[in-house]
Amino acid sequence: MSSILTFLGKGGTGRTTIAIAAARKLAARGSKVLFIGQDPSPVYSMALGIEVTSEPQEISPNLSVVQIQSTALLEQSWEQAKKLEQQYLRSPILKNVYGQELAILPGMDEALALNSIREYYQSNKYDAIIYDGSGDTSTLRMFGIPANLGWYVNRFRGVFQESDIVKALSPFVQPVTSAILNTPWKPENLAPEPMNQAGNMLDDGKKALADPKKVISYLVTTSDPVAVATAKYLWGGAQQVGLTVGGVLLNQGQLTDDLTQQFSPLPLTLLPRKDLDNEEILIDALPNFQDTANIPQPTTINIADKKIRVFLPGFTKKQVKLTQYGGDITIEAGEQRRNITLPPQWSGRSVTGAKFNNSYLELTIG
Amino acid sequence: MSSILTFLGKGGTGRTTIAIAAARKLAARGSKVLFIGQDPSPVYSMALGIEVTSEPQEISPNLSVVQIQSTALLEQSWEQAKKLEQQYLRSPILKNVYGQELAILPGMDEALALNSIREYYQSNKYDAIIYDGSGDTSTLRMFGIPANLGWYVNRFRGVFQESDIVKALSPFVQPVTSAILNTPWKPENLAPEPMNQAGNMLDDGKKALADPKKVISYLVTTSDPVAVATAKYLWGGAQQVGLTVGGVLLNQGQLTDDLTQQFSPLPLTLLPRKDLDNEEILIDALPNFQDTANIPQPTTINIADKKIRVFLPGFTKKQVKLTQYGGDITIEAGEQRRNITLPPQWSGRSVTGAKFNNSYLELTIG
Numbered sequence: 060m061s062s063i064l065t066f067l068g069k070g071g072t073g074r075t076t077i078a079i080a081a082a083r084k085l086a087a088r089g090s091k092v093l094f095i096g097q098d099p100s101p102v103y104s105m106a107l108g109i110e111v112t113s114e115p116q117e118i119s120p121n122l123s124v125v126q127i128q129s130t131a132l133l134e135q136s137w138e139q140a141k142k143l144e145q146q147y148l149r150s151p152i153l154k155n156v157y158g159q160e161l162a163i164l165p166g167m168d169e170a171l172a173l174n175s176i177r178e179y180y181q182s183n184k185y186d187a188i189i190y191d192g193s194g195d196t197s198t199l200r201m202f203g204i205p206a207n208l209g210w211y212v213n214r215f216r217g218v219f220q221e222s223d224i225v226k227a228l229s230p231f232v233q234p235v236t237s238a239i240l241n242t243p244w245k246p247e248n249l250a251p252e253p254m255n256q257a258g259n260m261l262d263d264g265k266k267a268l269a270d271p272k273k274v275i276s277y278l279v280t281t282s283d284p285v286a287v288a289t290a291k292y293l294w295g296g297a298q299q300v301g302l303t304v305g306g307v308l309l310n311q312g313q314l315t316d317d318l319t320q321q322f323s324p325l326p327l328t329l330l331p332r333k334d335l336d337n338e339e340i341l342i343d344a345l346p347n348f349q350d351t352a353n354i355p356q357p358t359t360i361n362i363a364d365k366k367i368r369v370f371l372p373g374f375t376k377k378q379v380k381l382t383q384y385g386g387d388i389t390i391e392a393g394e395q396r397r398n399i400t401l402p403p404q405w406s407g408r409s410v411t412g413a414k415f416n417n418s419y420l421e422l423t424i425g
Numbered sequence: 426m427s428s429i430l431t432f433l434g435k436g437g438t439g440r441t442t443i444a445i446a447a448a449r450k451l452a453a454r455g456s457k458v459l460f461i462g463q464d465p466s467p468v469y470s471m472a473l474g475i476e477v478t479s480e481p482q483e484i485s486p487n488l489s490v491v492q493i494q495s496t497a498l499l500e501q502s503w504e505q506a507k508k509l510e511q512q513y514l515r516s517p518i519l520k521n522v523y524g525q526e527l528a529i530l531p532g533m534d535e536a537l538a539l540n541s542i543r544e545y546y547q548s549n550k551y552d553a554i555i556y557d558g559s560g561d562t563s564t565l566r567m568f569g570i571p572a573n574l575g576w577y578v579n580r581f582r583g584v585f586q587e588s589d590i591v592k593a594l595s596p597f598v599q600p601v602t603s604a605i606l607n608t609p610w611k612p613e614n615l616a617p618e619p620m621n622q623a624g625n626m627l628d629d630g631k632k633a634l635a636d637p638k639k640v641i642s643y644l645v646t647t648s649d650p651v652a653v654a655t656a657k658y659l660w661g662g663a664q665q666v667g668l669t670v671g672g673v674l675l676n677q678g679q680l681t682d683d684l685t686q687q688f689s690p691l692p693l694t695l696l697p698r699k700d701l702d703n704e705e706i707l708i709d710a711l712p713n714f715q716d717t718a719n720i721p722q723p724t725t726i727n728i729a730d731k732k733i734r735v736f737l738p739g740f741t742k743k744q745v746k747l748t749q750y751g752g753d754i755t756i757e758a759g760e761q762r763r764n765i766t767l768p769p770q771w772s773g774r775s776v777t778g779a780k781f782n783n784s785y786l787e788l789t790i791g
Contacts, residue, residue: 070436099562099760100658102651129760152588156580159748160755162573162762165566166532196465197563200531207528214522222518285468292466382525389526394465394495396528 062272063180064348065190066308067198067297068279069289073310077279077330077345078191079106084342086121090186093179094124097172097192115179123185132171134158169201177264194279195289196296199395202274203300205264210387210398212258269358271303271351278304278322282312291321292393295373298357299395305354306346324355362404367422369399376415381422383410390420428638429546430714431556432674433564433663434645435655439676443645443696443711444557445472450708452487456552459545460490463538463558481545489551498537500524535567543630560645561655562662565761568640569666571630576753576764578624635724637669637717644670644688648678657687658759661739664723665761671720672712690721728770735765735786742781747788749776756786 064081066074075098082094093115096103103111103126109118113128137158144151172192179188192198267273276297280290290307297304306326309318314329328346359368371379371392380391388399388410401408401424411425430447432440441464448460459481462469469477469492475484479494503524510517538558545554558564633639642663646656656673663670672692675684680695694712725734737745737758746757754765754776767774767790777791 072437098655099662100655102655105651105654130757130762150589152584156584157750160580160750160753160762160764162569162576162764163566163760164532164573164577165535165563165570166530168562168566169531193559193561193563195559196534197531197559200529200534203528204531207530210528211530214526218518218522223516285471288471289464289466289468296465384523384526387526391496394529396496396526398526398528 062186062349063176063188063190063267063274065192065194065198065202065274065276066279067194067276067290067293067304069283069286070195072279072281072286073330074194074279075102075106075191077308077310077341078189080338080341081345081348082122082124082187082189083119083338084345085187085189085348086119087342090121091184092122092187092189093185094122094189095172095176095179095191096124096126097168097190099126099128103191125179127168127172127175129163129168129171132175133161133163133167136171136174137161166200169197170204173201173204173264177260180267195293196394199293199296199300199302202268202297202302203395205261205268206301206397209258209261209265210400212261213400214387265301268301268303269356271305271354271356275303275305275348275351275354277346277348278307278325279310280307280312281310282318287318287321291373294322294325295371295393296395298370298372299390299392299397301357301397303351303354303357305348305351308345324353358399360399360402362402365405365408365424367399367424369420369422370418371415371420372418374418379415379420381410381413381420388422428552428715429542429554429556429633429640431558431560431564431568431640431642432645433560433642433656433659433670435649435652436560438645438647438652439696440560440645441468441472441557443674443676443707444555446704446707447711447714448488448490448553448555449485449704450711451553451555451714452485453708456487457550458488458553458555459551460488460555461538461542461545461557462490462492463534463556465492465494469557491545493534493538493541495529495534495537498541499527499529499533502537502540503527532566535563536570539567539570539630543626546633561659562760565659565662565666565668568634568663568668569761569763571627571634572667572763575624575627575631576766578627579766580753631667634667634669635722637671637720637722638715641669641671641714641717641720643712643714644673644691645676646673646678647676648684653684653687657739660688660691661737661759662761664736664738665756665758665763667723667763669717669720669723671714671717674711690719724765726765726768728768731771731774731790733765733788733790735788736784737781737786738784740784745781745786747776747779747786754788 066078068074082092086092096111107118107124111124111126113126113131115123115125117123141153144153176188176190179185192201278290278294280286294304304325306328307322308328308330310330311332314327319327330344331340355370357370369390374392378392382389386401386406390397405424408424410422412423414421432444434440448458452458462477473484473490477490477492479492479497481489481491483489507519510519542554542556545551644656644660646652660670670691672694673688674694674696676696677698680693685693696710697706721736723736735756740758744758748755752767752772756763771790774790776788778789780787
């Protein structure tokens with residue numbers, strides 16, 4: 060399994076330059092590295108001096124580069140969807156729509172990119188994956204897919220199972236195998252295999268995200284107050300999707316006490332002004348991304364003490380909203396909403412106390 | 426009806442600063458202006474020195490400011506969806522899911538923002554709307570919703586109408602009014618009212634986008650070659666979603682012949698280095714955004730000559746792919762795919778010739 064590293068920060072702070080330097084650093088140390096670029100413009104080809112393609116190509120020892128191409132990925136996913144439909148629907152209806160005609164709607168880039176990252180991650184071909192996304196809320200929404208889509212799937216599965224509609228659909232939706240073998244199939248088992256597969260995939264994604272040795276992000280900022288505020292905002296947002304933030308890279312700025320305090324307890328690394336002829340200096344200045352000790356975790360659930368601890372840096376008490384519906388707790392902060400499903404041991408219990416202290420929201424379960 | 430103005434370009438080129446200056450300029454000339462900010466970080470509050478909220482507030486004569494808040498917009502939309510469901514489903518199934526628990530998945534920000542822009546646009550309260558989005562592919566995907574989602578709705582409506590599933594569902598899906606009045610309702614009329622309303626909304630969106638007096642974008646770049654390449658790429662991508670590009674704003678750069686030629690025939694405007702104390706100089710330097718004569722149109726369909734002319738600046742012949750399925754032509758370039766539905770007069774006809782010349786793809790219909 061590889062580890063995934065990404066960079067968050069305001070546009071123009073040097074995220075892509077740093078991501079490329081990080082890829083080179085890890086490759087030079089002997090890791091097999093894949094650099095995945097999301098930007099569809101010619102930016103990577105210009106930065107690397109080669110034509111970046113939608114298939115990984117090795118551009119130097121241990122370093123491969125690939126550019127996400129949503130249209131091609133959508134075609135592949137569509138073919139898979141059609142195959143699944145054929146297995147589960149008695150009369151498939153999607154077969155006459157061709158992948159080549161599908162346009163990209165908002166959100167598809169993120170879903171396709173995450174799926175692509177997952178496939179590279181599980182291919183075991185790389186020790187490290189550097190993902191250069193838009194580095195803003197879109198990237199957070201992407202990393203939020205396992206947790207949030209997982210929640211939607213579970214919540215709506217319950218809702219639909221109780222409906223008449225599913226019962227009406229059951230003669231049409233059933234595994235072709237069970238139809239052939241004439242085994243009974245009930246609406247309660249609604250789309251068992253593909254649904255379970257998707258559920259497992261999302262669970263695996265959540266678990267990978269929860270382990271900073273597997274997925275980690277770094278904030279990039281200059282000394283510009285707007286860039287600093289954006290980095291702080293993204294720090295908080297990253298916690299909400301369960302993405303660990305490992306440190307701050309201060310690009311061409313001044314390391315002040317104020318900055319150190321604003322991002323405490325994260326380590327700050329000062330990067331030198333990057334000279335195009337001298338990438339070495341930048342590479343040397345980068346931190347050791349593999350050092351993940353002492354990094355605050357987004358969420359800690361302590362079963363024995365009946366406590367949930369949620370790290371929400373950069374937000375004030377006023378900006379945090381808390382609600383509970385059944386076994387789900389919803390925490391809202393900064394346009395990110397997270398649902399925490401209570402562990403089965405706490406079934407039927409609810410939040411009886413909440414404190415916001417030192418960037419941590421502490422919940423007590425009664 | 427107001428006009429909508431937005432800015433596209435690489436992060437860090439000054440898009441937000443320019444968008445705010447543009448809003449002030451139009452307001453100073455007497456237009457009622459609404460500035461809509463997409464960025465959820467504190468960037469607008471810092472730039473404007475006031476706390477920007479999710480409801481429009483007038484911050485100076487003629488100038489109101491609002492920040493898109495996806496979580497609040499999602500709750501509103503969910504309530505509307507539940508009302509619609511109650512009208513059309515005999516036993517509503519969504520009523521037990523609350524808007525407050527819904528997390529934001531990728532794509533929702535764009536869909537909710539476009540819907541919000543549409544509502545402000547149709548409110549007739551403003552002469553001009555300045556939309557400050559991410560300015561990259563996400564913004565293009567957002568403006569592509571009317572054309573692309575419209576295509577999906579039409580294509581899949583056809584596919585589903587032929588399926589057994591719709592027939593099985595018909596007893597459950599029908600307008601409550603027709604059930605009460607005991608009027609007949611057939612699957613062929615699948616979800617007539619909400620579907621038609623959505624279709625009309627998307628058609629209206631496409632028409633607004635096609636009129637540069639209603640929706641227009643400007644490219645923002647510095648002299649940095651990567652920023653220039655990004656701007657050129659976005660120029661081509663904008664055509665693919667039907668968004669007119671009115672000109673180029675060169676921020677703190679040098680106006681060279683090479684740049685002028687690269688963006689020809691667009692007018693280039695050189696902006697001075699912005700001094701925080703001196704926004705006036707920037708405001709004075711901005712072009713007259715209302716001058717939309719002589720701007721290349723994304724697509725022109727000439728019924729008499731049986732020609733379609735598609736403007737695709739920044740792409741080479743090799744990057745453009747063309748396919749036809751039935752009455753739809755798919756044009757792919759730079760990760761944007763556009764479907765052009767042939768007008769009814771050309772029903773049954775197909776593309777018999779294609780030429781790529783001077784950034785224009787010229788199709789002949791036989």
